[in-house]
Amino acid sequence: MIQEVNATEFKEKYGSGLVLSDFFSATCGPCKMLGFVLKDIEKLFPELSILKVNFEANPDLCKEFGVAGYPTIILFKDGEEKKRLTGLQQKTALVKLIEEFKS
Numbered sequence: 596m597i598q599e600v601n602a603t604e605f606k607e608k609y610g611s612g613l614v615l616s617d618f619f620s621a622t623c624g625p626c627k628m629l630g631f632v633l634k635d636i637e638k639l640f641p642e643l644s645i646l647k648v649n650f651e652a653n654p655d656l657c658k659e660f661g662v663a664g665y666p667t668i669i670l671f672k673d674g675e676e677k678k679r680l681t682g683l684q685q686k687t688a689l690v691k692l693i694e695e696f697k698s
Contacts, residue, residue, distance in 0.1 A: 597637050599647040602656040610674030613697055614644045615689070618657060618667040621649060625683035626666045632686050640693055672696050 600608065609616060617633060619626035633645055650657055650665045660669065660676075668680040670692055677696050680688070 596641075596643075597633055597645040597647060599649065602648075602653045605646055605648055605653075605656060608644060608646060609671050612644065612673065613642075613693070614646060614671045615693065616646045616648060616669045616671065618648045618650055618660075618662045618665055618669070620651060620665045623665055629666045629668075629683055632684065632689065635686050636689050636693070639690065640697070643693060643697075668692075670696060 598604075598608075605616070608614065615633075615636070617626075617629065619629070630647075633647075636643070637645060648656060650662070657663075662669075664681060666681070666683065668684060668689070669676055670678045678692055680692070
């Protein structure tokens with residue numbers, strides 16, 4: 596399920612299970628394109644939590660997680676960062692990433 600979250604909600608949710616986080620900007624073209632890719636990912640992995648974090652609305656959270664640009668994808672498993680990707684990602688790259696850590 597895709598959810599746009601604030602810093603408090605993010606901290607409540609990223610620590611449990613497999614979580615794909617998308618740090619984005621509402622004015623960023625590649626970020627908008629990534630949104631369509633994430634909708635496809637959501638259909639392929641309905642059990643996956645996808646958290647969208649607005650870069651401008653959550654600057655402290657971005658700083659805490661070392662997010663310097665957008666879009667930035669961070670995959671967490673039980674609260675531990677497993678992998679980080681920056682820039683627009685293709686569906687195949689995200690599928691491979693998720694399958695690597697989902698078991």
